Amino acid sequence: MNKKTLRDVDLKGKKVIMRVDFNVPVKEGVIKDDTRIKGALPSIKYVLEQGGSLILMSHMGRPDEKGITGDTTMKIVADYLSKMLEKPVVFVPDCANADAEVAAMKPGDIVMLENTRYHKEEQAKCKQKEGESDEDFKARKSALKEQQKELAKKLASYGDIYVNDAFGTAHRAHASTAVITKYIDTSVAGFLMEKEIEYLGSAVENPVRPFVAILGGAKVSDKLAVVKNLLSKVDTLIIGGGMAYTFLKAQGKQIGNSLCENDQIEYANEMMALAKERGVNFLLPIDNIAADKFDPNANTQVVEGNIPEGWMGLDIGPKSIELFSNAIKNAKTVVWNGPMGCFEMEKFNKGTFGVCEAVAEVKANGGISIIGGGDSVAAVNKSGQAPKMSHVSTGGGASLEFLEGKELPGVVSLNSK
Numbered sequence: 001m002n003k004k005t006l007r008d009v010d011l012k013g014k015k016v017i018m019r020v021d022f023n024v025p026v027k028e029g030v031i032k033d034d035t036r037i038k039g040a041l042p043s044i045k046y047v048l049e050q051g052g053s054l055i056l057m058s059h060m061g062r063p064d065e066k067g068i069t070g071d072t073t074m075k076i077v078a079d080y081l082s083k084m085l086e087k088p089v090v091f092v093p094d095c096a097n098a099d100a101e102v103a104a105m106k107p108g109d110i111v112m113l114e115n116t117r118y119h120k121e122e123q124a125k126c127k128q129k130e131g132e133s134d135e136d137f138k139a140r141k142s143a144l145k146e147q148q149k150e151l152a153k154k155l156a157s158y159g160d161i162y163v164n165d166a167f168g169t170a171h172r173a174h175a176s177t178a179v180i181t182k183y184i185d186t187s188v189a190g191f192l193m194e195k196e197i198e199y200l201g202s203a204v205e206n207p208v209r210p211f212v213a214i215l216g217g218a219k220v221s222d223k224l225a226v227v228k229n230l231l232s233k234v235d236t237l238i239i240g241g242g243m244a245y246t247f248l249k250a251q252g253k254q255i256g257n258s259l260c261e262n263d264q265i266e267y268a269n270e271m272m273a274l275a276k277e278r279g280v281n282f283l284l285p286i287d288n289i290a291a292d293k294f295d296p297n298a299n300t301q302v303v304e305g306n307i308p309e310g311w312m313g314l315d316i317g318p319k320s321i322e323l324f325s326n327a328i329k330n331a332k333t334v335v336w337n338g339p340m341g342c343f344e345m346e347k348f349n350k351g352t353f354g355v356c357e358a359v360a361e362v363k364a365n366g367g368i369s370i371i372g373g374g375d376s377v378a379a380v381n382k383s384g385q386a387p388k389m390s391h392v393s394t395g396g397g398a399s400l401e402f403l404e405g406k407e408l409p410g411v412v413s414l415n416s417k
Contacts, residue, residue, distance in 0.1 A: 003197070004188040004415045006043060009161055011052035013107060017159030018190060019176050019410075021166035023395060024059035026071040031080055033185075035377075036168070039394050041084070043190035044110075053105040055158050056081075056094055057176050058166065059117040064125065068118060078112035085110070095119065095176075096151060102158045116155075116176045123174050124148040149182075151175040157184035165190025167197075168395035170410030171402075175186065178409040187414045192394065197411060199391040200402045203333050203370050209235055212331040214324070214355065216241030216338030217375060221262040225404040226337070227271050236281040236327050239359035240316050240351060244285050247272065254306035256290065258313040284325060287317030289341065289348060296345040315341025315349035319386045325358035334362050337372035337399060340378050353383045360388035370397035 005102035020040045025032040049055045061072035078091040085108070093096040093120035102111060116122040122143045128137040152175040156162065159398045162184045164170065169177050170193070182189040189197070203211075213234045215223055220243045230237055239247055242259035249255050274280035289297035292309040302317045316324070328334055336359055340351035356379060362369040371380050371392045380386045398408060 002416050003194075003411065004186075005186055005194045006046055006163060008024040008417065009186055009188055011047055011050035011161070014160040014356070015055065015102065015157060015158065016047050016052045016138055016163055017180075017184075018047070018163040019169070019170035019180075019415065020044075020058045021167065021188075022056075022074065022077045023060050024077065026060070026076055029070060029076055031076060034080065034380075036072055036368075036394055037077065037081060037084070039192045040190070043163065043406070044081075046086070046106050046191070047163075048110070051107045052161075053109045053111075054108050054399045055098070055102060055105075055111045056089075057113040057116055057155065058334050059122065059169070059176075060115050061117075063115060063117050064120060064123060066192060066206060068115075072117075073311045074112055074115050076260045081110075081112065088237060096154050098158060110313060113155075115368070116174070119151055120144070121147040121151040121175060123172070134410035148175045148179055152179035153183045155407075156180050156247055159184060160186070163186040164188075164414060165192045165409050166410065167193050167398050169398070170395065170408040171398040173231055178413040181413040187345065187410070189414055190417065193411070196393060196395065196398075199368075199370050200335075200393065202336055203368060204233060204405075207233065207333040208368065211333045212236040212238065212328055212335075214238040214240070214334065214336040214338075214395060216243065216260060216336075216340050217244035217353075220244060220246045220268060222262075223338070223400065224267065225406075226400055228274070229403065229405040230335075231271065231274050231280055234280060234326045236283060236331070238283045238324050238327060240285060240320070240324070240355070241338050245313055245318075245339070248283050250374070251284070255313065256307035256309055256310075256311040256324050258288075258290075276336070277391045281327065283324060283399055283405075285313075285320040286323060287314040287319045288313035289315040289351070290315055291347070294342075296347060298347070300347055313341075314345075315343075315348040316354075318350075321354035324355055327359040328355065328364070329361050331362055332367040334359055334367065334369045335372055335403065336370070336376050337377050337403065343375075343379050343382070349382075352379045356380055356383040356385045360385040363388055363390050363410050372396075372403065 082089040245258040287304040343349040343352035
Protein backbone atom coordinates (compact mmCIF):
# COMPACT_ATOMS: atom_id res chain seq x y z
CA MET A 1 0.00 0.00 0.00
CA ASN A 2 1.52 3.34 -1.02
CA LYS A 3 -0.60 5.41 1.37
CA LYS A 4 0.74 6.75 4.66
CA THR A 5 -0.64 5.08 7.80
CA LEU A 6 -0.77 5.92 11.49
CA ARG A 7 2.74 4.47 11.85
CA ASP A 8 4.15 7.16 9.53
CA VAL A 9 3.18 10.16 11.69
CA ASP A 10 4.17 11.54 15.09
CA LEU A 11 1.03 11.55 17.25
CA LYS A 12 2.44 12.87 20.54
CA GLY A 13 0.45 15.87 21.77
CA LYS A 14 -1.56 15.90 18.53
CA LYS A 15 -5.32 16.01 18.13
CA VAL A 16 -6.38 13.23 15.79
CA ILE A 17 -9.76 13.29 14.05
CA MET A 18 -10.60 9.76 12.91
CA ARG A 19 -13.37 8.60 10.61
CA VAL A 20 -14.48 5.18 11.80
CA ASP A 21 -17.23 2.90 10.51
CA PHE A 22 -19.48 2.52 13.55
CA ASN A 23 -22.54 1.93 11.39
CA VAL A 24 -23.57 -0.96 13.64
CA PRO A 25 -27.00 -2.64 13.85
CA VAL A 26 -28.96 -1.16 16.78
CA LYS A 27 -32.41 -2.18 18.01
CA GLU A 28 -34.16 -0.26 20.78
CA GLY A 29 -30.88 1.27 21.89
CA VAL A 30 -28.96 -2.02 22.02
CA ILE A 31 -26.00 -2.81 19.73
CA LYS A 32 -26.63 -6.18 18.08
CA ASP A 33 -23.21 -6.72 16.51
CA ASP A 34 -20.03 -4.91 17.59
CA THR A 35 -17.69 -6.32 14.89
CA ARG A 36 -17.05 -2.89 13.38
CA ILE A 37 -16.31 -1.29 16.76
CA LYS A 38 -13.81 -4.05 17.60
CA GLY A 39 -12.26 -3.61 14.14
CA ALA A 40 -11.34 0.01 14.94
CA LEU A 41 -9.85 -0.69 18.40
CA PRO A 42 -6.21 -1.21 17.23
CA SER A 43 -6.16 2.27 15.64
CA ILE A 44 -7.95 3.89 18.60
CA LYS A 45 -5.62 2.35 21.17
CA TYR A 46 -2.51 3.19 19.13
CA VAL A 47 -3.37 6.91 18.99
CA LEU A 48 -3.91 7.02 22.76
CA GLU A 49 -0.75 4.99 23.51
CA GLN A 50 1.31 7.36 21.33
CA GLY A 51 0.15 10.36 23.38
CA GLY A 52 -2.49 11.73 21.06
CA SER A 53 -6.06 12.78 21.82
CA LEU A 54 -8.83 11.40 19.64
CA ILE A 55 -11.99 12.77 18.05
CA LEU A 56 -14.10 9.99 16.51
CA MET A 57 -16.78 10.47 13.86
CA SER A 58 -19.06 8.08 12.01
CA HIS A 59 -22.48 7.76 10.46
CA MET A 60 -25.07 5.26 11.61
CA GLY A 61 -28.17 4.12 9.74
CA ARG A 62 -29.90 6.24 7.12
CA PRO A 63 -31.35 9.25 8.94
CA ASP A 64 -31.41 11.10 5.59
CA GLU A 65 -34.05 8.64 4.33
CA LYS A 66 -35.77 7.36 7.46
CA GLY A 67 -35.52 10.42 9.68
CA ILE A 68 -33.56 10.90 12.88
CA THR A 69 -34.40 8.22 15.45
CA GLY A 70 -33.00 7.12 18.80
CA ASP A 71 -31.41 4.10 17.12
CA THR A 72 -29.15 6.26 14.96
CA THR A 73 -27.48 8.34 17.66
CA MET A 74 -23.76 7.82 18.23
CA LYS A 75 -24.39 8.29 21.97
CA ILE A 76 -25.18 4.55 22.07
CA VAL A 77 -21.75 3.77 20.60
CA ALA A 78 -19.95 6.33 22.79
CA ASP A 79 -21.33 4.65 25.93
CA TYR A 80 -20.47 1.18 24.57
CA LEU A 81 -16.94 2.20 23.62
CA SER A 82 -16.43 3.82 27.02
CA LYS A 83 -17.13 0.44 28.69
CA MET A 84 -14.86 -1.36 26.21
CA LEU A 85 -11.93 0.98 26.82
CA GLU A 86 -12.71 1.45 30.52
CA LYS A 87 -12.37 5.23 30.17
CA PRO A 88 -14.76 8.12 29.52
CA VAL A 89 -15.78 8.92 25.94
CA VAL A 90 -17.18 12.45 25.79
CA PHE A 91 -20.22 12.62 23.52
CA VAL A 92 -20.92 15.78 21.46
CA PRO A 93 -24.55 16.06 20.29
CA ASP A 94 -23.70 17.97 17.07
CA CYS A 95 -20.70 17.06 14.93
CA ALA A 96 -20.48 20.63 13.59
CA ASN A 97 -20.43 22.23 17.03
CA ALA A 98 -17.66 20.62 19.06
CA ASP A 99 -15.20 23.50 19.53
CA ALA A 100 -15.53 23.70 23.33
CA GLU A 101 -15.17 19.94 23.89
CA VAL A 102 -12.20 19.69 21.52
CA ALA A 103 -10.44 22.71 23.08
CA ALA A 104 -10.67 21.08 26.52
CA MET A 105 -9.01 17.82 25.38
CA LYS A 106 -5.75 16.57 26.86
CA PRO A 107 -3.57 13.69 25.54
CA GLY A 108 -5.39 10.39 26.07
CA ASP A 109 -8.88 11.96 25.90
CA ILE A 110 -11.59 10.72 23.53
CA VAL A 111 -14.52 12.60 22.05
CA MET A 112 -17.27 11.00 19.95
CA LEU A 113 -19.18 13.27 17.57
CA GLU A 114 -22.86 12.77 16.79
CA ASN A 115 -23.89 10.98 13.56
CA THR A 116 -22.37 12.89 10.63
CA ARG A 117 -25.45 12.13 8.52
CA TYR A 118 -27.61 14.26 10.80
CA HIS A 119 -26.24 17.00 8.54
CA LYS A 120 -27.46 16.67 4.95
CA GLU A 121 -24.19 18.31 3.81
CA GLU A 122 -22.26 15.17 4.84
CA GLN A 123 -23.46 13.26 1.77
CA ALA A 124 -24.65 16.28 -0.24
CA LYS A 125 -27.18 13.99 -1.91
CA CYS A 126 -29.55 15.86 -4.14
CA LYS A 127 -32.49 14.69 -6.23
CA GLN A 128 -34.42 16.83 -8.66
CA LYS A 129 -37.84 17.70 -7.27
CA GLU A 130 -40.98 17.29 -9.31
CA GLY A 131 -41.55 20.43 -11.35
CA GLU A 132 -38.11 21.88 -10.47
CA SER A 133 -36.30 23.39 -13.44
CA ASP A 134 -32.88 22.04 -14.43
CA GLU A 135 -31.40 25.44 -13.63
CA ASP A 136 -32.86 25.56 -10.10
CA PHE A 137 -31.79 21.98 -9.45
CA LYS A 138 -28.26 22.77 -10.59
CA ALA A 139 -28.13 25.83 -8.31
CA ARG A 140 -29.45 23.86 -5.31
CA LYS A 141 -26.93 21.06 -5.96
CA SER A 142 -24.10 23.56 -6.20
CA ALA A 143 -25.16 25.28 -2.93
CA LEU A 144 -25.24 21.91 -1.16
CA LYS A 145 -21.72 21.11 -2.42
CA GLU A 146 -20.51 24.43 -0.95
CA GLN A 147 -22.18 23.54 2.36
CA GLN A 148 -20.41 20.15 2.22
CA LYS A 149 -17.07 21.94 1.92
CA GLU A 150 -17.96 24.10 4.96
CA LEU A 151 -18.84 21.01 7.03
CA ALA A 152 -15.60 19.29 5.95
CA LYS A 153 -13.63 22.44 6.86
CA LYS A 154 -15.31 22.51 10.29
CA LEU A 155 -14.51 18.84 10.97
CA ALA A 156 -10.91 19.37 9.81
CA SER A 157 -10.53 22.29 12.23
CA TYR A 158 -10.82 19.90 15.20
CA GLY A 159 -7.66 17.95 14.42
CA ASP A 160 -3.98 18.24 13.49
CA ILE A 161 -4.12 14.86 11.75
CA TYR A 162 -6.94 13.09 9.90
CA VAL A 163 -7.18 9.30 9.94
CA ASN A 164 -9.57 7.31 7.78
CA ASP A 165 -10.20 3.88 9.27
CA ALA A 166 -13.66 3.46 7.71
CA PHE A 167 -13.18 1.15 4.74
CA GLY A 168 -16.94 0.50 4.71
CA THR A 169 -17.55 4.08 3.51
CA ALA A 170 -14.33 4.56 1.50
CA HIS A 171 -16.33 4.37 -1.75
CA ARG A 172 -18.21 7.56 -0.78
CA ALA A 173 -16.87 11.08 -1.39
CA HIS A 174 -18.54 12.52 1.71
CA ALA A 175 -17.49 15.45 3.92
CA SER A 176 -16.04 13.16 6.60
CA THR A 177 -14.49 10.55 4.27
CA ALA A 178 -12.80 12.46 1.45
CA VAL A 179 -13.61 16.21 1.30
CA ILE A 180 -12.09 16.78 4.77
CA THR A 181 -8.62 15.86 3.41
CA LYS A 182 -8.58 19.13 1.39
CA TYR A 183 -8.57 21.14 4.63
CA ILE A 184 -6.04 19.29 6.76
CA ASP A 185 -2.34 18.83 5.98
CA THR A 186 -1.89 15.26 7.16
CA SER A 187 -4.33 12.51 6.12
CA VAL A 188 -3.42 8.86 6.73
CA ALA A 189 -4.98 5.40 6.81
CA GLY A 190 -5.86 3.60 10.03
CA PHE A 191 -4.83 -0.01 10.60
CA LEU A 192 -8.18 -1.48 9.55
CA MET A 193 -8.15 0.51 6.30
CA GLU A 194 -4.54 -0.60 5.70
CA LYS A 195 -5.46 -4.26 6.26
CA GLU A 196 -8.47 -4.07 3.92
CA ILE A 197 -6.50 -2.48 1.10
CA GLU A 198 -3.59 -4.87 1.46
CA TYR A 199 -5.76 -8.00 1.48
CA LEU A 200 -8.14 -6.98 -1.28
CA GLY A 201 -5.48 -5.18 -3.30
CA SER A 202 -2.94 -7.99 -3.33
CA ALA A 203 -5.67 -10.62 -3.87
CA VAL A 204 -6.95 -8.89 -6.98
CA GLU A 205 -3.71 -7.47 -8.40
CA ASN A 206 -1.13 -10.10 -7.42
CA PRO A 207 -3.04 -13.27 -6.50
CA VAL A 208 -1.30 -16.50 -5.66
CA ARG A 209 -2.84 -18.96 -8.13
CA PRO A 210 -5.15 -20.76 -8.61
CA PHE A 211 -7.36 -17.70 -7.92
CA VAL A 212 -11.08 -18.47 -7.38
CA ALA A 213 -13.78 -15.82 -6.99
CA ILE A 214 -17.25 -16.73 -5.71
CA LEU A 215 -20.15 -14.37 -6.38
CA GLY A 216 -23.65 -14.75 -5.01
CA GLY A 217 -26.54 -12.64 -3.82
CA ALA A 218 -29.80 -11.72 -5.46
CA LYS A 219 -29.04 -9.63 -8.53
CA VAL A 220 -26.71 -9.76 -11.51
CA SER A 221 -27.21 -6.00 -11.95
CA ASP A 222 -25.51 -5.37 -8.56
CA LYS A 223 -22.37 -7.11 -9.79
CA LEU A 224 -22.15 -6.29 -13.51
CA ALA A 225 -18.76 -4.58 -13.36
CA VAL A 226 -17.41 -7.07 -10.80
CA VAL A 227 -18.04 -10.08 -13.06
CA LYS A 228 -16.35 -8.38 -16.00
CA ASN A 229 -13.35 -7.17 -14.00
CA LEU A 230 -12.79 -10.54 -12.29
CA LEU A 231 -12.91 -12.42 -15.60
CA SER A 232 -9.62 -10.71 -16.49
CA LYS A 233 -8.00 -11.88 -13.24
CA VAL A 234 -9.36 -15.23 -11.96
CA ASP A 235 -8.77 -18.84 -12.92
CA THR A 236 -12.26 -19.89 -11.79
CA LEU A 237 -15.44 -17.84 -11.32
CA ILE A 238 -18.26 -19.46 -9.33
CA ILE A 239 -21.75 -17.98 -9.47
CA GLY A 240 -24.52 -18.95 -7.06
CA GLY A 241 -27.42 -17.29 -5.27
CA GLY A 242 -30.33 -15.58 -6.99
CA MET A 243 -28.06 -14.12 -9.67
CA ALA A 244 -27.26 -17.62 -10.97
CA TYR A 245 -30.78 -18.08 -12.39
CA THR A 246 -30.31 -15.26 -14.91
CA PHE A 247 -27.23 -17.10 -16.20
CA LEU A 248 -29.06 -20.46 -16.22
CA LYS A 249 -31.92 -18.92 -18.20
CA ALA A 250 -29.36 -17.45 -20.61
CA GLN A 251 -28.14 -21.04 -21.16
CA GLY A 252 -31.69 -22.01 -22.19
CA LYS A 253 -32.66 -23.70 -18.91
CA GLN A 254 -36.18 -23.49 -17.47
CA ILE A 255 -36.03 -21.71 -14.10
CA GLY A 256 -39.71 -21.71 -13.01
CA ASN A 257 -40.48 -18.79 -10.69
CA SER A 258 -36.84 -18.26 -9.68
CA LEU A 259 -35.44 -14.76 -9.43
CA CYS A 260 -34.41 -13.54 -12.88
CA GLU A 261 -33.41 -10.26 -14.47
CA ASN A 262 -34.55 -10.67 -18.06
CA ASP A 263 -32.86 -7.41 -19.08
CA GLN A 264 -29.49 -8.94 -18.07
CA ILE A 265 -29.71 -12.15 -20.13
CA GLU A 266 -27.73 -10.68 -23.02
CA TYR A 267 -25.05 -9.53 -20.54
CA ALA A 268 -24.97 -13.04 -18.98
CA ASN A 269 -24.35 -14.57 -22.42
CA GLU A 270 -21.58 -12.03 -23.12
CA MET A 271 -19.87 -12.86 -19.81
CA MET A 272 -20.02 -16.63 -20.43
CA ALA A 273 -18.53 -16.07 -23.90
CA LEU A 274 -15.82 -13.84 -22.40
CA ALA A 275 -14.97 -16.53 -19.81
CA LYS A 276 -14.59 -19.08 -22.61
CA GLU A 277 -12.41 -16.72 -24.62
CA ARG A 278 -10.15 -16.08 -21.61
CA GLY A 279 -9.96 -19.70 -20.53
CA VAL A 280 -11.69 -19.02 -17.20
CA ASN A 281 -13.47 -21.96 -15.57
CA PHE A 282 -17.03 -20.55 -15.23
CA LEU A 283 -19.11 -22.57 -12.76
CA LEU A 284 -22.89 -22.37 -12.34
CA PRO A 285 -25.15 -24.60 -10.18
CA ILE A 286 -25.84 -28.03 -11.70
CA ASP A 287 -28.67 -28.72 -9.25
CA ASN A 288 -30.86 -26.54 -7.05
CA ILE A 289 -33.09 -26.75 -4.00
CA ALA A 290 -36.45 -25.64 -5.37
CA ALA A 291 -39.40 -24.53 -3.23
CA ASP A 292 -43.08 -24.15 -4.04
CA LYS A 293 -43.13 -20.75 -2.30
CA PHE A 294 -40.79 -18.25 -0.63
CA ASP A 295 -41.37 -19.45 2.90
CA PRO A 296 -39.34 -21.19 5.65
CA ASN A 297 -41.97 -23.97 5.69
CA ALA A 298 -42.20 -24.42 1.91
CA ASN A 299 -42.23 -27.84 0.25
CA THR A 300 -38.83 -28.47 -1.36
CA GLN A 301 -37.21 -30.77 -3.91
CA VAL A 302 -33.73 -31.18 -5.36
CA VAL A 303 -33.90 -30.37 -9.06
CA GLU A 304 -31.25 -31.16 -11.67
CA GLY A 305 -31.64 -29.32 -14.94
CA ASN A 306 -34.93 -27.52 -15.44
CA ILE A 307 -36.91 -26.12 -12.50
CA PRO A 308 -40.64 -26.88 -12.94
CA GLU A 309 -43.27 -24.16 -13.40
CA GLY A 310 -44.54 -22.86 -10.06
CA TRP A 311 -41.28 -23.70 -8.25
CA MET A 312 -38.35 -21.41 -7.45
CA GLY A 313 -34.68 -22.09 -6.77
CA LEU A 314 -33.72 -20.88 -3.28
CA ASP A 315 -30.37 -22.64 -2.79
CA ILE A 316 -27.76 -24.65 -4.66
CA GLY A 317 -28.12 -28.45 -4.47
CA PRO A 318 -25.72 -31.14 -3.12
CA LYS A 319 -23.99 -31.76 -6.47
CA SER A 320 -23.34 -28.03 -6.88
CA ILE A 321 -21.92 -27.85 -3.35
CA GLU A 322 -19.52 -30.66 -4.28
CA LEU A 323 -18.60 -29.08 -7.63
CA PHE A 324 -17.96 -25.66 -6.08
CA SER A 325 -16.13 -27.08 -3.03
CA ASN A 326 -13.69 -29.06 -5.19
CA ALA A 327 -12.77 -25.92 -7.12
CA ILE A 328 -12.41 -23.89 -3.91
CA LYS A 329 -10.30 -26.40 -1.98
CA ASN A 330 -7.60 -26.40 -4.68
CA ALA A 331 -7.34 -22.60 -4.67
CA LYS A 332 -4.51 -20.54 -3.21
CA THR A 333 -6.52 -17.29 -3.25
CA VAL A 334 -10.30 -17.09 -2.75
CA VAL A 335 -12.47 -13.97 -2.73
CA TRP A 336 -16.14 -14.47 -1.81
CA ASN A 337 -18.94 -11.91 -2.07
CA GLY A 338 -22.57 -12.99 -1.74
CA PRO A 339 -24.40 -16.07 -0.39
CA MET A 340 -25.39 -19.15 -2.42
CA GLY A 341 -29.05 -19.06 -1.36
CA CYS A 342 -31.53 -17.76 1.21
CA PHE A 343 -29.30 -18.87 4.09
CA GLU A 344 -31.41 -16.93 6.61
CA MET A 345 -33.97 -19.76 6.30
CA GLU A 346 -32.74 -23.07 7.66
CA LYS A 347 -34.06 -25.09 4.71
CA PHE A 348 -31.95 -23.04 2.31
CA ASN A 349 -28.65 -22.58 4.17
CA LYS A 350 -26.82 -25.77 3.17
CA GLY A 351 -25.32 -24.30 -0.02
CA THR A 352 -23.91 -21.21 1.67
CA PHE A 353 -22.65 -23.15 4.69
CA GLY A 354 -21.17 -25.88 2.46
CA VAL A 355 -19.22 -23.24 0.52
CA CYS A 356 -18.22 -21.70 3.89
CA GLU A 357 -16.62 -24.98 4.94
CA ALA A 358 -14.71 -25.27 1.67
CA VAL A 359 -13.45 -21.67 1.93
CA ALA A 360 -12.39 -22.30 5.55
CA GLU A 361 -10.06 -25.08 4.33
CA VAL A 362 -8.16 -22.69 2.05
CA LYS A 363 -6.35 -20.92 4.91
CA ALA A 364 -5.66 -24.25 6.62
CA ASN A 365 -3.99 -25.40 3.38
CA GLY A 366 -1.73 -22.33 3.24
CA GLY A 367 -3.89 -20.19 0.95
CA ILE A 368 -5.64 -16.84 1.44
CA SER A 369 -9.41 -16.51 1.90
CA ILE A 370 -11.11 -13.12 1.82
CA ILE A 371 -14.77 -12.59 2.64
CA GLY A 372 -15.90 -9.45 0.85
CA GLY A 373 -18.41 -7.79 3.10
CA GLY A 374 -22.20 -7.70 3.31
CA ASP A 375 -24.27 -10.88 3.58
CA SER A 376 -21.20 -13.11 3.13
CA VAL A 377 -19.90 -11.81 6.47
CA ALA A 378 -23.24 -12.56 8.14
CA ALA A 379 -23.11 -16.06 6.62
CA VAL A 380 -19.58 -16.91 7.79
CA ASN A 381 -20.39 -15.57 11.26
CA LYS A 382 -23.61 -17.61 11.38
CA SER A 383 -21.80 -20.75 10.23
CA GLY A 384 -19.10 -20.30 12.88
CA GLN A 385 -16.35 -20.39 10.23
CA ALA A 386 -15.27 -16.71 10.48
CA PRO A 387 -12.13 -17.40 12.60
CA LYS A 388 -10.89 -19.80 9.90
CA MET A 389 -10.84 -17.09 7.20
CA SER A 390 -7.71 -15.02 6.41
CA HIS A 391 -9.68 -11.78 6.27
CA VAL A 392 -13.33 -10.85 6.79
CA SER A 393 -13.96 -7.43 5.22
CA THR A 394 -15.97 -4.75 7.03
CA GLY A 395 -17.14 -3.07 3.85
CA GLY A 396 -19.83 -4.49 1.57
CA GLY A 397 -20.22 -1.74 -1.02
CA ALA A 398 -16.58 -0.70 -0.75
CA SER A 399 -15.37 -4.29 -1.27
CA LEU A 400 -17.56 -4.62 -4.34
CA GLU A 401 -16.30 -1.38 -5.87
CA PHE A 402 -12.73 -2.45 -5.10
CA LEU A 403 -13.39 -5.76 -6.90
CA GLU A 404 -14.82 -3.76 -9.82
CA GLY A 405 -11.44 -2.09 -10.12
CA LYS A 406 -12.71 1.35 -9.10
CA GLU A 407 -10.64 3.86 -7.18
CA LEU A 408 -12.19 4.62 -3.77
CA PRO A 409 -12.40 8.37 -2.90
CA GLY A 410 -11.70 7.71 0.80
CA VAL A 411 -8.44 5.95 -0.13
CA VAL A 412 -7.30 8.11 -3.06
CA SER A 413 -7.55 11.30 -0.93
CA LEU A 414 -5.04 10.08 1.70
CA ASN A 415 -1.39 11.18 1.68
CA SER A 416 0.95 8.95 -0.34
CA LYS A 417 4.22 7.71 1.12
